[in-house]
Amino acid sequence: MAEFTSSARRTSALWRTALGVIAAVIAYLFGLVLLVVAVAPMLGIDVTQDTKTLGSRPIEVIFALGSIVPAALGIALVCERLYLRSAVTLLGDISRAWTCFGAVLRITLVLFAGQFLLYLTSPQATAHLPLGQLLFWLSLALPMILLQSGAEEVIFRGFLQQQLGARFGSPLIWMALPSALFAVLHYDPDTFGDFAIFPMIWAFAFGLMAADLTARSGNLGAAIALHFCNNVFALLLFGTAGNMDGLALYVTALDPESLAHPLSILFESLSLLIVWLGARVALRL
Numbered sequence: 148m149a150e151f152t153s154s155a156r157r158t159s160a161l162w163r164t165a166l167g168v169i170a171a172v173i174a175y176l177f178g179l180v181l182l183v184v185a186v187a188p189m190l191g192i193d194v195t196q197d198t199k200t201l202g203s204r205p206i207e208v209i210f211a212l213g214s215i216v217p218a219a220l221g222i223a224l225v226c227e228r229l230y231l232r233s234a235v236t237l238l239g240d241i242s243r244a245w246t247c248f249g250a251v252l253r254i255t256l257v258l259f260a261g262q263f264l265l266y267l268t269s270p271q272a273t274a275h276l277p278l279g280q281l282l283f284w285l286s287l288a289l290p291m292i293l294l295q296s297g298a299e300e301v302i303f304r305g306f307l308q309q310q311l312g313a314r315f316g317s318p319l320i321w322m323a324l325p326s327a328l329f330a331v332l333h334y335d336p337d338t339f340g341d342f343a344i345f346p347m348i349w350a351f352a353f354g355l356m357a358a359d360l361t362a363r364s365g366n367l368g369a370a371i372a373l374h375f376c377n378n379v380f381a382l383l384l385f386g387t388a389g390n391m392d393g394l395a396l397y398v399t400a401l402d403p404e405s406l407a408h409p410l411s412i413l414f415e416s417l418s419l420l421i422v423w424l425g426a427r428v429a430l431r432l
Contacts, residue, residue, distance in 0.1 A: 148321075148362040152313040154236035158229075159313035166229065167306060171221040178217020182210070202391035205276070205284045208382060211391065212295040219298035222306045237305035239366030247368030250429040251360070255376040258425050259384075262418055266385045267397065273388070275398040281383065288383060288394055296374035297367075303329050303354065304361045304370050312362070322362070326354025338390055338401070349415060353377070356423040364430055373426055 152159075183194050190206050202208050223234035238244050266272060303325045312321035330351035336343040357370040381387075386395030405411050 148312055148365070150365040151239045151361065152309050154232055155230075155309045155313035158232070159310055161314065163229065164307075164310040164314070167222060167225045167310065170225045170229075171218045171302060171306075174221025174224070175215070175218035178220070179214055181217075182214060186210070202393050203389075204393045205280070205288070206393075208391055208393040209284075209287060209291050212291040215295055215298045215302075219301045222302055226306075237301050237309065237367070239361075239364075239368075241366075243364070244366035244368035244371075247364045247366055247430060248372045249368075251369040251372035251426045252376065254425045254429040255373055255422055258422050259376050259380045263380060263384045266399070269399060271399045272385070272397050273399065275386070275388075275392060275395050278396065281394065281396050284394060285383075289379070292378050292382060293371075293375050296378055297371050299329075300357065300361075300367050300371045300374055304357055305367055308358055308361060318358075318362075322355055322358040326351050326358060329354040345412070349419070352416070352419060356419065356426075359423075360426055360430070363427075369426055369430055373422065377422075 187194050187210065190210060192201075192207055192210055194201070202211055222237070226232055226234040226237060235241055307325040307328070308321050311324060315321055330347045333350035334343055334347050339346060357373055360369040360373065361367055382391065383394050384396050386392040386398045387401050388398040389401050392398050
């Protein structure tokens with residue numbers, strides 16, 4: 148962790164971190180407005196439709212994936228202009244990041260492939276997008292998922308974890324706070340109703356694991372690979388019906404109450420734990 152935060156120590160004052168967060172929010176809102184006003188109409192996307200149906204077409208999923216990128220660009224601009232350091236430092240040791248990315252990508256793809264085959268045995272699994280259509284969109288979907296996953300990791304594990312880690316020694320701050328914010332942004336009561344707390348808990352646990360991989364490896368490569376594989380699984384292979392399912396090969400019916408079932412919670416927890424341990428093994432950490 149010391150190596151990862153070294154470039155942020157000179158600019159780790161809390162007001163600078165707060166300014167970076169504000170800049171990211173402004174950049175996100177500005178970029179979102181630009182996407183909605185200029186890009187969405189060209190793609191034939193009606194952003195005024197019910198949010199529960201937005202994401203039911205492949206192009207709508209691609210559009211949603213790109214919406215987080217302006218926030219990461221805002222963070223990069225803050226690094227360059229306010230912190231007077233290269234935005235590349237948010238990634239840590241770049242050469243090491245590529246090595247970690249490849250190592251974690253290989254093992255997590257295998258683990259998620261196994262999870263996909265297991266999910267197919269569920270009686271609720273339903274074929275959704277034809278394979279030919281998925282293959283048609285794949286050359287655009289995979290780079291966009293990588294871009295979206297990388298952007299989120301730059302914001303939460305790159306910028307926030309780096310800034311807080313340079314300022315505070317306790318993992319309760321530099322691991323927990325970014326993960327808590329990451330979890331809050333996954334709160335979706337419109338979709339999950341009274342059980343929206345459970346996806347939040349999952350996102351918090353995922354954030355902690357990504358933070359751990361980042362701290363131990365000293366770069367974002369492992370966290371980006373983990374995030375990328377998770378999103379490929381959830382968006383392209385086995386999605387949830389009615390919830391950003393436009394690119395999903397298979398879907399399962401959305402049953403919010405099943406999220407609170409002890410066996411469901413246990414299975415999801417074990418799956419996430421196995422993937423995290425697999426990533427640790429890949430990195431020999």
